Amino acid sequence: MITMTNVTKTYKTGDVETYALKDVNLTIEEGEFVVILGPSGSGKSTLLNVISGLDTVTSGEIIFRGETLTNLDEDEMTAFRRKHLGFIFQQYNLLQNLNVYENIQIGSDIGTAPLDIADLLEKVGLEKARDKYPSQLSGGEQQRVSIVRSLAKNPDIIFCDEPTGSLDEENSKKILQLLQNLNEDYNKTVIVITHNLGIAEMADKVIKMNSGQIKEVTLNKVKKNAQDISWG
Template identity: 75%
Template sequence: MIIIRDVTKTYTNGDVTTDALKNINLTIEDGEFIVILGPSGSGKSTLLNVISGLDTVTSGEITFNSTALTSLSESEMTAFRREHLGFIFQQYNLLQNLNVLDNIQIGADIGKDPLDGQELLKAVGLQEAGNKYPHQLSGGEQQRVSIARSLAKNPDIIFCDEPTGSLDEHNSKNVLAMLQELNNNYHKTIVLITHNAGIAEMADKVIKMNSGEITEFIMNKEKKSAREISWG
């Protein structure tokens, strides 16, 4: 469980001060599929960054189970991310000189209880592509490799920063279906930020943001599958 209490984030540039997050309070339960929804500049990326320790808070507290993340040193936070968190970004960030299986193995190598790379390839539907290189794959396939790499170290939580932003609808829904399977079959907590309201239909909890504030919480009583959501 992650608990965010009274979190603010302020950026200062000369005489200009910007409040990117304003008094955020939020609880993320183990195994939830969370969508943080909002337009560009709403604060959703900043919220993901402070929850995951990629950025620091100005004030407030973030705890993961009994660990106060906002009290950790930079090196302690790096170790925490390595052990507990996985990341999937809009850009695939695959190493072009390594084949698919070796890219996945990079994730496994930093985990204490890693998952098997071949099994992950099968899970993302690329069991025949282990010896291929990223340039030989489509965008959707590369994103599935990045998902497998993120899962390889067996993280507790997977943070997704606009993971379908560079994909068409078909490939986007394939990637979202994969994330839904990770949530259902591997019981991974998923935190996904997006500006696409359709993706919110597959979440347990939707957090709407605007101007650095949470404007609405929505609990979906009936979640849609990734194939069923509206698009655009």
């Protein structure tokens, strides 16, 4: 699905050149649940940003289903993200003046083959909250709304940047269970970056990063259910 070959990303300040990514080679298969682990500054966020086209590479090649993303211009990349990608961040980024249904509809409206919003709300247990506003929801409920908004346009890949970073263990595991269900029920490729080692236990593929390089890639022969992973 995604192949990265010799991908390097550098930032230059004056005469000083810093490597955020250095000679990264990686393949992500269709329908995989991938967890990217690493400490702050390890390059995991940069890796997510260049895979998703939120940032450009300095050198190297990224291919998605035969299309070379690193050859696309800014407008073409924007169209690609709109069609194929969904994003879930630590901050929910919901519009406070719109209710739950209307927030999700923003995501649905930009999809070419959107999923049914009512069905999605039922799947995440928020069907009774469709007319509520974000201020009337708990943190866990708001994160579920942001996930449904991302899924509504029916993306091929869902990128998650520390999606449980601001939640307690109970709500975090509910969110992770939801992501696991989306991966299994809809065959969505899910890529999660996190510093939480426990989340790696539910992944198909675990990528460990440090100093802008992939240090280890492991495949889990047995995946844990989100509710059963270690925490803390």
